[in-house]
Each structure stands twice: as C-alpha cells, then as structure tokens.
Amino acid sequence: MKVIPEEFYYTKDHEWALVDENIVTVGITTYAQESLGEVVYVEIPEAGSKVVQNQTFGVVESVKAVSDLYAPVSGTLIEVNEHLMDNPGPVNDSPMEDGWLIRIEMDNEKELMELMKAPDYRKIIDKK
Amino acid sequence: MSEVKKTPLAGEHEAAGARMVDFAGWYLPIQYTNLKEEHLNVRSNIGLFDVSHMGEVFFRGENALKSLQHMTTNDVSKLKEGKAQYSLILNEEGGVVDDIIIYCLKENQEYMVCVNAANSDKDFAWFEKYNQGAELKNESSDWAQIAVQGKKSPELLDQIFSESVKDLASFSFSVEAFTSENCIIARTGYTGEDGYEIFCPNSVAVDLWRKLLEKGADFGVMPIGLGARDTLRTEMKYSLYGHEITDETNPFEASLGWVVKPAKGDFVGKDAAVSLKEAGLKRKLIGFTIEDRGIARDNYKVFSADGQEIGYVTSGTQSPSLAKAIGIAYVSLGFENIGQEIFVDIRGRKAKAVVTKTPFVDPKGA
Numbered sequence: 001m002k003v004i005p006e007e008f009y010y011t012k013d014h015e016w017a018l019v020d021e022n023i024v025t026v027g028i029t030t031y032a033q034e035s036l037g038e039v040v041y042v043e044i045p046e047a048g049s050k051v052v053q054n055q056t057f058g059v060v061e062s063v064k065a066v067s068d069l070y071a072p073v074s075g076t077l078i079e080v081n082e083h084l085m086d087n088p089g090p091v092n093d094s095p096m097e098d099g100w101l102i103r104i105e106m107d108n109e110k111e112l113m114e115l116m117k118a119p120d121y122r123k124i125i126d127k128k
Numbered sequence: 129m130s131e132v133k134k135t136p137l138a139g140e141h142e143a144a145g146a147r148m149v150d151f152a153g154w155y156l157p158i159q160y161t162n163l164k165e166e167h168l169n170v171r172s173n174i175g176l177f178d179v180s181h182m183g184e185v186f187f188r189g190e191n192a193l194k195s196l197q198h199m200t201t202n203d204v205s206k207l208k209e210g211k212a213q214y215s216l217i218l219n220e221e222g223g224v225v226d227d228i229i230i231y232c233l234k235e236n237q238e239y240m241v242c243v244n245a246a247n248s249d250k251d252f253a254w255f256e257k258y259n260q261g262a263e264l265k266n267e268s269s270d271w272a273q274i275a276v277q278g279k280k281s282p283e284l285l286d287q288i289f290s291e292s293v294k295d296l297a298s299f300s301f302s303v304e305a306f307t308s309e310n311c312i313i314a315r316t317g318y319t320g321e322d323g324y325e326i327f328c329p330n331s332v333a334v335d336l337w338r339k340l341l342e343k344g345a346d347f348g349v350m351p352i353g354l355g356a357r358d359t360l361r362t363e364m365k366y367s368l369y370g371h372e373i374t375d376e377t378n379p380f381e382a383s384l385g386w387v388v389k390p391a392k393g394d395f396v397g398k399d400a401a402v403s404l405k406e407a408g409l410k411r412k413l414i415g416f417t418i419e420d421r422g423i424a425r426d427n428y429k430v431f432s433a434d435g436q437e438i439g440y441v442t443s444g445t446q447s448p449s450l451a452k453a454i455g456i457a458y459v460s461l462g463f464e465n466i467g468q469e470i471f472v473d474i475r476g477r478k479a480k481a482v483v484t485k486t487p488f489v490d491p492k493g494a
Contacts (some may be wrong), residue, residue: 037147037355038164040446041423041453043475059475061423063163063446064355085421 003030005096009072009112010121016096017072017115019106024073027100028060028091031125037062039091042084044069044101049077051104053111058101060091073111075104135180136272136333144351151354152246154181159353166356167448170319171491173348174278176340177357183248183268184327187239191261196230196239198260201379201401203392204239207232212299212314215387216379217254218397222404224373224382226251229316231301240312240327242273244369258396272333276340277323277360279491280347285324287343288336289313293324306339307332318357320364320491362443365415365456365486371426371442372413372456378404381458382413411439412464415486416472418453420479424472430457431471431478438463441472449489455481 004010009017014032018025033039044058051057051071058069080102084091090099106112116124132155141148146157156178160166169175187196196204202215209232217225226247231240243251252266276284282294289304293313296302301314312327328336341349358368367373372382379388379401390402418424424444432438444455455472463470466485471478 037159038162041421043422061446063359063448064158066423066425 004118004122004125006118008096009115009117011070011072011115012124013068013070015070015072017112019112022106022109023078024075024104024106025100026072026102026104028069028095029121030095032067033092033095033099036060036065036067039088042088042091042101044080044084045077047077047080051075051077051102053114060088069101071104072115073104073106074108075106077102078105079103133181135178136330137178137180137274137337140334140337141178141351146351146353149354152181152244154245156181157351157353159355160351163353163355163359164448166350166352167359169348169350170278170321170352170356170360171449171489172278173350174276174280174284174323174344175319175350175352175356176337176344177275177277177352178272178337179275179325179357180272180330180333181245182273183243183245183251183266184271184273185241185243185252185255186265186267187241187255187262188237188265189261189263190236192239192263193236195255195258195260195262195264196241197393198395199255199258200228200230201388201395201397202230203389204230204232205392207235207239209233209235210300210302212301212316214299216373216384217251218379218388218395218401219375220397220400222378222397222400223375224369224377224379224384225254225375226369227367227373227384229314231312231314233303233312242327247369270330271327272330273325273327274333274337274340275317275319275323275325277317277319277321277352278347279322281321281323284340284344284347284349285313288339296324306336311336318366319360320366320487320489321360322492356448358443359445359448362445362454362456363447363449363488365413365488367413368443377458380405381409381411409461411458411460413442414457414459414464415484415488416455416457416470416481417450417484417488418455418472418479418481420481422472422474422477422479423453424455424457424474424479424481429473430459431473432463433469433471438470444472447488454484454488459483
C-alpha cells in the first residue's frame with residue numbers, strides 16, 4: 001500500500017498539488033519518482049512564467065527516461081525550486097516535500113474540480 | 129508479436145525485487161536497486177548481468193567455415209579454436225544486418241555465433257538464405273548467458289572454475305564444467321571492464337547465478353539491470369544495434385571498418401562495402417559531451433553553430449561515471465574533430481555540446 005496523503009490533489013499524470021488559499025505547490029508523487037528511478041535532471045521555467053492546466057511546463061529526466069510535467073492548474077509561477085537544478089536528489093528522497101517543483105498563483109479555483117483526491121488517485125495506482 | 133519470453137533467471141530477478149520490463153520481446157530486469165549504484169559497482173567491483181536473451185546459432189560440419197566466411201565480414205579462417213571474433217553481417221547494400229561474435233569451438237567444424245536478441249529471428253532467416261551447406265541450428269532457447277563484468281571478475285571466477293579461466297586472454301574462451309554441464313566462458317564483455325560472458329545450458333543457470341552471487345559477496349558483486357548495461361556501453365561508445373548501427377548505416381561511418389576484410393574473398397555485401405569505402409565517408413559517428421544543461425536522447429537533431437542540420441543523436445544519457453550528459457551521434461564530415469562545437473536540439477532549445485574523445489571513460493587506465 002503506497003502512502004497517498006489525503007490533503008493533496010492529484011493528476012492522472014502523477015503530479016500532486018497542495019493548495020494554500022490561491023497558491024498551489026506542485027511536485028511529482030512517490031509513485032512517479034519510484035517508476036522514474038533516480039532523477040538526474042529537472043527542467044522548469046523561471047518564476048513569472050505562465051502555465052496552463054494539463055499542458056506541459058517542464059520535464060524531469062532519469063538516466064534513461066524523459067518524463068513531461070503537466071500543470072495541475074493554470075496560473076503564474078511565483079516561485080520555482082531552484083535548488084533542484086543543481087541537485088535533483090530531493091525529487092526522489094522527498095518528492096512530496098523538499099522535492100516540490102513550482103508554486104503557482106492560481107487563475108481560477110474552479111480548475112481544482114478537475115483534479116483527483118487521494119481515494120481516486122489510489123485507484124489508479126492500485127491498478128498498476 | 130508473440131508472448132514475452134522469460135529467461136531461466138526471471139524468478140531470481142523477481143525475488144530480488146528488480147523492476148522488470150519487456151525488452152526485445154524478453155521479460156528482463158531494467159534495474160534492481162538504483163541504476164547509478166549498479167553502474168558504478170561494475171566500474172569499481174563486479175556486476176552480474178542476465179543476458180540470456182542474446183541468441184546462439186551454431187554452424188557445424190565441413191561447410192561451417194565456408195558458410196561463415198560467406199556471411200560475415202571478418203576473416204573467420206584466422207579464428208583458432210578457443211578464440212572469439214567480433215564481426216558484422218551486411219546486407220547487399222552494405223548496411224549492417226547485425227553485429228555478432230563468432231566463437232570457434234573446433235576449427236573448420238564447429239562455430240557458435242552470438243547475435244542480438246532483437247535480431248535473432250531475422251539473423252537466422254538470413255543465415256538460412258545464404259547458407260553454403262553448413263548444418264545450422266538456432267539453439268537460442270537452450271542457452272542462458274551470464275555476463276560477469278568488473279575488475280574483480282577473474283578472482284571471482286577463480287573460485288568457481290579452473291585456474292585457466294583467470295589466464296584467458298581477451299577474446300579467448302574455454303569450455304569448463306559447472307556441476308553436470310559444460311559452459312563456454314569467454315573473456316569478452318560490453319562494459320569496457322575486464323570480465324567474462326558465460327554461456328551455460330538453461331538447466332544450470334539458476335545454480336550458477338546463485339553461486340556467483342554467493343562467492344561474489346566478498347568482492348562486492350551486484351546484479352545489474354539493462355539500464356546500467358546501456359549506460360556502461362554508452363560510456364565506452366560501443367555500438368548498439370538499432371542505434372549506432374542499422375540496416376541503413378554502413379560499417380565505415382560507424383568506425384567498424386576494422387572488421388571488414390575484403391581481402392579474405394567474397395562475402396555478402398562485399399561489393400557494396402568496397403564501393404562505400406572508395407566513395408569515402410559522408411558522416412561519422414562521434415562522441416559528445418553536453419556543456420549546457422540537458423540530456424540528449426536518441427534521434428534528437430544535431431546542428432552546427434550557424435544553424436545547419438548536421439546529424440542526429442544515436443544514444444544519449446547522463447553518464448553515471450562522469451556526472452555529465454554524454455552521447456553518440458552521426459555528424460556530417462567536417463564536424464567530427466575532437467573539440468568541435470555542435471548543438472543538440474533538446475525540446476526546441478539548442479544545447480551546446482563538444483565532440484569528445486572516446487571512450488568517455490578509460491576503465492583499464494583508471
């Protein structure tokens with residue numbers, strides 16, 4: 001049984017989103033980092049960039065694979081986890097905390113309705 | 129495609145918790161614990177690889193040598209008993225059908241050819257088509273193959289097999305008993321490290337694998353997945369079929385001209401190969417290191433500083449040994465010199481790279 005914290009939203013592409021008022025912190029799930037293996041490269045846009053729900057905003061790469069990152073909501077990046085550029089280790093070691101990728105100032109709260117909560121995300125993972 | 133095939137060691141990999149994938153129609157471990165750890169362990173200690181998916185085709189009888197000479201590019205008549213030879217099979221246009229290793233079990237009479245798993249059926253059909261009277265047998269499903277790679281491999285094999293194994297020269301092999309069965313132990317490999325590739329009958333594969341792990345514990349042995357096998361060979365710029373060499377690439381541009389021996393007599397693809405060589409190279413396979421951020425992957429396009437498309441990436445990865453992004457690419461002639469600046473298109477961004485001396489790492493000099 002995987003740990004899938006209740007307070008997060010999830011996407012079918014294995015990103016998580018943690019909402020605090022209109023700020024959404026985004027990362028990849030434990031399941032995603034385990035499937036990917038050791039992440040050696042993170043490419044995310046600069047703060048100030050716009051992202052659009054369900055569109056790619058960057059990539060994480062393991063030694064062998066490239067994996068696209070999808071924005072869970074639309075908005076403006078107010079902060080990116082720049083430490084990951086030099087040391088992507090936290091994406092594997094602490095994917096749901098220190099390995100966060102971006103913080104989005106959300107344009108439209110209603111987009112959260114399209115995301116999954118933990119029980120639905122668990123169903124996806126259990127099928128794998 | 130038929131059902132995915134399992135090697136005799138599939139249960140061992142599963143029990144060890146390896147992540148299994150379908151590779152060329154085979155159920156194989158991509159990674160046991162951590163690709164980087166596995167990779168570095170081969171460079172510093174020893175790694176065990178299940179490469180049972182590789183194909184084994186036997187050429188026997190009085191026409192065995194004649195047939196192999198006719199179908200492969202290297203000079204098989206030079207091959208003595210107990211020696212192995214890297215070679216190529218070419219199509220009529222001089223493109224590469226496969227790269228192979230030929231093992232001489234008995235001069236003029238018995239040879240084993242090790243072929244790529246993905247090409248096994250294609251190669252066998254090809255052998256049958258061009259056969260000059262050899263008794264051909266595809267024994268791929270009878271044989272397992274375990275690669276033992278790393279500088280401590282000779283010490284490990286010394287614990288299991290006779291002393292002569294330690295003294296085998298590169299590209300030599302001996303036939304050694306393990307329990308009730310004979311194995312072919314060759315001083316060959318695909319990592320750049322010292323080591324062996326052991327062909328054993330399926331029936332003893334599990335016992336041999338367990339014995340290697342047990343005796344290897346003192347030498348820091350680890351089982352290694354296909355992921356690290358690929359990064360290890362990329363660091364050495366060893367060709368992988370489907371990437372550096374394909375039906376559309378010729379041996380000379382892939383720097384494999386040294387195994388093409390037109391002087392030995394006629395062979396399939398010879399005329400085309402000779403013309404290609406005389407016509408001169410149009411492109412060349414080079415190694416490169418990325419200086420900007422990013423990792424090149426196969427089929428990414430390569431550009432010159434002035435924006436002209438000059439080639440494509442055949443393999444690319446983050447090098448675990450160097451902690452840098454490295455790759456292999458075909459580039460137009462004129463861009464192949466060490467130090468040449470090139471640009472790799474990584475998702476629309478042109479990342480600066482530099483043509484680098486290969487192999488990228490020098491295990492034996494380190």
